[in-house]
Amino acid sequence: MLRDTAADAGPTVAGLDAALAEWARPGGPFDPALLAAHEERESFPAEACAALDAWGLPEFYVPARHGGRQERLDVFVALLRRIAARDLTVAVAHGKTFLGGVCVWAADEDGPAHLLARQVLAGEPVAWGLTEPGGGSDLLAGALTATRHGSGWRLSGRKWPVNNATRGNLMCVLARTEPGGGARGFTVFLLDRRATLAGTVRPLPKMPTHGIRGADISGLEFDDARLPAHAVVGPVGGGLELVLKSLQLTRIVCVSLSLGAGDHALGLLRRFLGERRLYGRGLADLPHARDVAGRAVARQFLAESVAHTAALAAHHVPEQLSVVSAVTKAFVPSLIAGQLRLVGDLLGARGFLTDVEGYGGFAKLERDHQVVPLFDGSTWVNRAGLAAVLPLLRPGRRPAPAGADSPARWLREDSEPDPLDTRRLRLMAP
Template sequence: MKRNLFTADHEQYRETVRAFMEREVVPHYEKWEADKFTPRDLYLKAAEQGIYGLSIPEEFGGSGETDYRYRVVVHEEVYRVHAMSLAVAFGLQDDIVLQYLLHLCTPEQKQRWLPRFATGEMIGAIGMTEPGAGSDLKGLRTTAVQDGDDWVLNGQKTFISCGISADLVIVAARTDPNGGSRSLSLFAVEAGMPGFERGRKLDKLGLASQDTSELYFDNVRVPANNVIGEIGRGMGHMMAHLPSERLGVYTGAVASAKAIFDVTRKYCSDRMAFGQPIADFQHVRFELAEIATEIDVAEAYLDKSVLAFNAGELTAVDAAKGKWWTSELQLRVIDRCLQLHGGYGFMNEYAVARAYKDARIQTIYGGTTAIMKEIIGRDLAGQR
């Protein structure tokens, strides 16, 4: 089925992204994975080429391009070279951190931070998850108490993507001890603030070169001009930006599934067994047919979601549907593709083995599959 999502401009941009990946990522990616770290200068190079940060307005050094189809192109090209750690890192900046800065920051805050994001000098992170609170944002225990013109922050965060390399962390903290829907607020904590410490770099199952860490806040004094959005509206701010985060997750899920399917289809054509390519066996053909069909169907929903997001019409419920379905599909596709590779699929030198480990987080972060179904179910119950 012909895909009609992209224009000639998007395809021209794809050539730029693909050349960047082949030049700056492919020769080095295995070393980054072994070292469990992505060098900071890659962000500088990527920003210079417009690989991320396109939505930053021109006045702050960006291009002001808000068409999400360009983000889809980046996802597809990063996953085409099987660099999921990098896809997650870039997605964190574009689909999450920058969305908060662009839509919630004051003009003065934008002037302080956006130019450095536009050049790749500043890396961001989101500090929401805590040891005892993941999907349950109401369970957050990090506190912020006002003291004069400052807010004093105390608490701990965990599983923070880019936590080691981040220069700015948007931290969710409780500002009303009595709880309720207006008990949370958002604060920009900057590297070097006294009392802000980074814990260990966490040893994960996958995404080796994408740093993830614990963060600690011990009486960190955050000036009032580092409040993001409005005090007491943190929960609403976070809920409003979940569709863009989840769209990023399922854009990557579909791109990953497609990339692994493509290498598997080639493998099945090349791999000989019993005197013929294994793709000539009916069982293998049926497996490939089922996978191809599922990816095409998921891609159709993704394309519809992208156009809805561009129009400002992608709802939290629709994003939840796409997130849980495609991330679960991604796991199924990669698992079946690994099986088709046989013993070679278990070898780390094969892309399918690395993808098997990297993709496992997809049904967990950004809201678990169970939470996505709860969001959808509550919406359906409310329609009765």
């Protein structure tokens, strides 16, 4: 479905595939035994992340206009999917920098963008601090406050739980800048911990987790932390709008984690069907096994079609992305969660035992995947968002897109996507 479009000899999807296969050999940074040991010890998969840094993945976090290789969302989705198919913890840990940077690219201001691009290209991870202990999905309840201090700002409060909060020096933070809050009461800041006074920004302890156990899920506490004026991203008071538009892109990227988990599960299932013999014949000869396997594969195709369409929609119809991204995030992770249940059911004991050679990975990936439906706007948050705009979506309300705007046109394999233009994103589809 995806063509590799990199015209030069730089990193490509096919190149990453080959590298991952090499790294998965015994002793390599993606050796399943090493990744399982990290999971067991709840330690960060540093070797795998270092290999991805050296390969050049950080270049795909930075838009081409700021010196990176990020040009096509479908290419980025494909890259993260390949990594997730090997190990979801690594994909969540490394891929977070895409989410951390997106507000800065979407704000489209040269100063902060050049600054961040330099750091990301040098391999610095970037965290995204939206959630607070008392807030969860309700961003308007955010209590972390930024108040003006001379030409700069002072931040007090907590962001928790946040992926890479402790590992990274950089975090994009949504802070309340109007005491009364409200739609125009929040602002995004790009925090560089190295530029703050000692003791004013403290990491919160790593949280033990059910899945992605090696990831750095922690947080930051701000105690009158001073930030310079140039830490502001986008307009003062425009933070909520910027975050909601950025989420339209990150929700599409997040489903690559589900696609990768589905690929991994189907790989295990294929192997099992090929080698398991029961009643003197192959398991695949059992009608029930064929039925379940067929349904698992169908779910994967459907998930892939939705994700691919959404990634291209970001280029061709960004004005519609509030709806497209919500459909994608509400639908794909749930679809794949169901696929994992089907595969786990068919694997039987091997889906449950964690130390059977070759199959131990299933229990881990099923645990790891459970986080995908709940972060970056849970399935229910996205469904609720869609329910609110249903009257606008009723058939016949607007003419079906024709010509170059028609999905039938831009989904063709030979169609080159328009460059991603975040200025065309809308809070609500027109």
